[in-house]
Amino acid sequence: MxxxxxxxxxxxxxxxxxxxxxxxxxxxxxxxxxxxxxxxxxxxxxxxxxxxxxxxxxxxxxxxxxxxxxxxxxxxxxxxxxxxxxxxxxxxxxxxxxxxxxxxxxxxxxxxxxxxxxxxxxxxxxxxxxxxxxxxxxxxxxxxxxxxxxxxxxxxxxxxxxxxxxxDRRWDGARSSQYVSRDVIGYEDLDDNGDWRNTPDYGAVWVPRTVATGWAPYRYGHWAWVEPWGWTWIDDAPWGFAPFHYGRWVYIGGGWAWVPGHVVARPVYAPALVVFVGGRNWSLAIGAGGAGGVAWFPLAPEEPYYPAYHVSNTYVRNVNVTNVNVTNINVTNVNVTNINYRNRRAPDGVTVVSHETFVESRPVNRSVIVVPRDRLDQARVVGFAARVTPTQQSVLARSTVGEARRPPERVTTREVIVRRQPPAAPVPFAAREQALRANPGRPLDNATIRTLRTNTPNANPRPFVRxxxxxxxxxxxxxxxxxxxxxxxxxxTVPPTVVAQPERRRPSAPVATPTPAPTPQVAPRGADQRGNRPDRGARPxxxxxxPQMPPQDQRPAxxxxxxxxxxxxxxxxxxxxxxxxxxxxxxxxxxxxxxxxxxxxxxxxxxxxxxxxxxxxxxxxx
CATH class of the missing domain: 2.60.120.1440 (Jelly Rolls)
Structure with a gap:
């Protein structure tokens, strides 16, 4: 989303x-x-x-x-x-x-x-x-x-x-839909911010039009802890959703290009398609501070992604199907250290920051640590998630929009009518924090979450629904x-039918069926002419x-x-x-x-x- x-x-x-x-x-x-x-x-x-x-x-x-x-x-x-x-x-x-x-x-x-x-x-x-x-x-x-x-x-x-x-017209008319599925979130932003090119090795690739000197994927933005995926990349660019949560990146022709891969009906989202490298001893060697450093680089085409969060084998295949031959993916026996990762040696391919910058969701590009090439080559592959325990700052991330007035309390606490009973509210981070320390960088499994919810039943109830x-x-x-x-x-003049409980094709929460008392019919009072569509100034x-918004120059047909x-x-x-x-x-x-x-x-x-x-x-x- x-x-x-x-x-x-x-x-x-x-x-x-x-x-x-x-x-x-x-x-x-x-x-x-x-x-x-x-x-x-x-x-x-x-x-x-x-x-x-x-x-x-x-x-x-x-x-x-x-x-x-x-x-x-x-x-x-x-x-x-x-x-x-x-x-x-x-x-x-x-x-x-x-x-x-x-x-x-x-x-x-x-x-x-x-x-x-x-x-x-x-x-x-x-x-x-x-x-x-x-x-x-x-x-x-x-x-x-x-x-x-x-x-x-x-x-x-x-x-x-x-x-x-x-x-909607911008959605429908986006040229990028010729190269990616319309279910790729953010595809409509690509037209205004880059160009599509055909390459012999990767097919259609997208190249960002205006980037800073030394720009590299997953460098201009910050990290945040988002359940249930864990460490998630939040890019600063207005086009920075689709290229960082789908597909792969490759360094060709003296610059970076995004490779969306094959078009599929239902593309699968990933929080960040990167590989983390480093380790405690390596962090000390580069002088990243007492808590160490965190380093990563983007995945290239044909390099599989194995998430650290809890998913099915089907998800692992589907999240890789656009850029990897899925028949070569062994879900149960993964050895990520044996892969010769292409972008690891690309110019500016590896990004290194301090532990504090990473965990506190600070802007990455302002705090990049320059590491000599020989030191980068010595870093071992850690996996597809940083082995870093999140804090409250990681969850709240940083404000991207500045200060603004809060809504009136009567609006936020107003009760709404629900047909489907919503699920239980998420377990507060304060209740999850200690459990997250047991396995740094890995989100909690469902069994642990159920246990925490049982132990803190009133910590975050679902309010204001009926x-x-x-x-x-x-x-x-x-x-x-x-x-x-x-x-x-x-x-x-026909009274509504009381809701019954017949079967339907898709699962849904049942609606209770009270038997209403007969409702008297009220005679029309001040009825307007139904044949005419009401004017905006004469609505009943x-x-x-x-909302009064500035008029648009172009109206939809x-x-x-x-x-x-x-x-x-x-x-x-x-x-x-x-x-x-x-x-x-x-x-x-x-x-x-x-x-x-x-x-x-x-x-x-x-x-x-x-x-x-x-x-x-x-x-x-x-």
Whole structure:
């Protein structure tokens, strides 16, 4: 995962161990005049100013995030059958069911959430019920304990969405996608910062366009400890993600070139594709200080990478498949000292720093130790991870964006509704630090982490989430999701179906199934003309936050509206209940002229709705 701050003077990263972060519980706040783009696999999450965002779960198959305030634009290029993408808000949980473009807004009070589907299909779950949101529709959900909802024509796009569309065009039109998979995070940054060349020995290689004198891979940046990978390289260059976490480097034609290797459908991320050299005696010989020094060089093509973190044999093969003949990889019997590493003797290939520079996440290029060639040749190969125990400074890394205002506490502590129960929070570093000393440089295995979590159960609980359908223990069932309330023109007369427990194709946390009491239908109050798309200045109250961004010179061309998949016929509507009298504190508005009823499809149980998801990838642009 990569986080790219835009207009960084007002961006605040909170509890992120590194700029690409990725641990459960990481939080991101964009202040006024700030934007951020977070890339997770082939999906992009973009935050408008004054947005509070966080990760609840993140692994190979699940992305679960929270949005407690602000605006989030999501571009999903590919969503597999066994993959889940959930956005949790104070009013409900939003499941994205297929590739497409989505927008979620939460107002500053946290009382109103709007979900807009430009392309794709979404499902909103709240209070034990779920309803779909189709292309070119906007759903508004109000309240958290007893929510009401309305589905209408999609809101008009604004300057914020125009900016997001321009980022999508940059994604889609990147020339580098001819040489690497679109799932290589950061590939779109290569076009503006380097050139592609064809070579007889390595095929297509990418050469950075402007670098400092004496530049070498893995020298301009810093190291940080990021679970579950361990020591991870954080590069300073704006293009410095893809070339340092995929592929290999080679010194040819008097300079360094990045070799992405063969294009594969699912490229595998690595924290740093380097080899460490040194040892205690060697560190003393070079005069690196009392704690010794740390040295490394980049891997070249056909040189295998064996991670120090705990992975399967399949991962080892997949992380090497683009640049190595995987049939030659022996996973169970690794001898890294017998390899004649090519970049070890390349000009400026080996980088050496002090132990303090490494472990304290200091900028490497400012502290490089110059070592004579004969001393470098004497250094023995240590392996693919530095045998250095991390400290608290290693985890927090260094600030890459400077100071900024913190978000209001009411925003960061605001409860969100979850459909899938998030995993346990990470064990705090203070509880892991002693165990990490037992095997320097190697992350803890799952068994050790489970033991630590058992011994420190309340050290870092998962706060501020509430299930969409809480368990009922001898109490009256929670009210079901109701269509509309005063101030929101109701468009539905069919009560939502209570969530059942049918089987679905991919695993998912169950949603509880309380039996709701019959909900009376409220007569329309002040309904607007549904045939017209509302103007930005005349959206029904309460409105979601709409960030005011500078206008863009270029607007995206409207995309064709995709066909909707065939769905079950709507269930017959029950007999309408008698409308209740208005509450004393609100006056009933004069009803407008009766409009023809527009009846959308019946809300589907959350688990049934996923069965017909389209899992095909987006077509590549012509």
């Amino acid at each position: 990569r986080i790219a701050p835009l207009f960084t003077s007002a961006l605040l990263l909170v509890v992120l161990p590194a700029r690409q972060g990725g641990d459960n519980g990481d939080h991101l706040w964009t202040d006024s005049d700030a934007r951020a783009e977070i890339t997770v696999g082939s999906s992009a999450f973009r935050l408008a100013p004054q947005s509070a965002f966080g990760f609840l779960a993140l692994d190979d198959r699940t992305v679960q995030v929270r949005l407690s305030q602000g605006s989030l634009n999501v571009r999903v290029r590919d969503l597999g059958e066994n993959e889940s993408l959930e956005i949790d808000t104070p009013s409900g949980a939003v499941s994205l069911l297929r590739s497409g473009v989505y927008r979620v807004d939460v107002d500053s009070s946290g009382d109103t959430t709007s979900v807009t589907v430009r392309r794709g299909e979404a499902e909103v779950t709240a209070s034990g019920s779920a309803f779909p949101v189709h292309p070119e529709q906007t759903a508004m959900v109000v309240g958290g304990d007893s929510p009401t909802y309305d589905v209408r024509d999609a809101i008009r796009s604004d300057d914020w969405e125009d900016w997001c569309a321009s980022r 299930p969409a359908a809480p368990e009922q223990r001898g109490q009256a069932p929670a009210p079901a999701l109701r269509p509309a309330r005063e101030g929101l023109p109701p468009s539905r 109250a309460p409105t979601p936050p709409t 409207p995309s064709a509206r995709p066909k909707r998949a065939d769905r079950p016929a709507p269930a017959p509507a029950p007999a309408p209940a008698r409308a209740p009298a208005p509450t004393p504190e609100r006056k009933a508005a004069e009803p407008q002229r009766q409009q023809p009823e527009r009846r959308p499809p019946t809300e589907q149980p959350a688990k049934e709705r996923k069965a017909d998801r389209d899992t095909t990838k987006e077509k590549k642009p012509a």
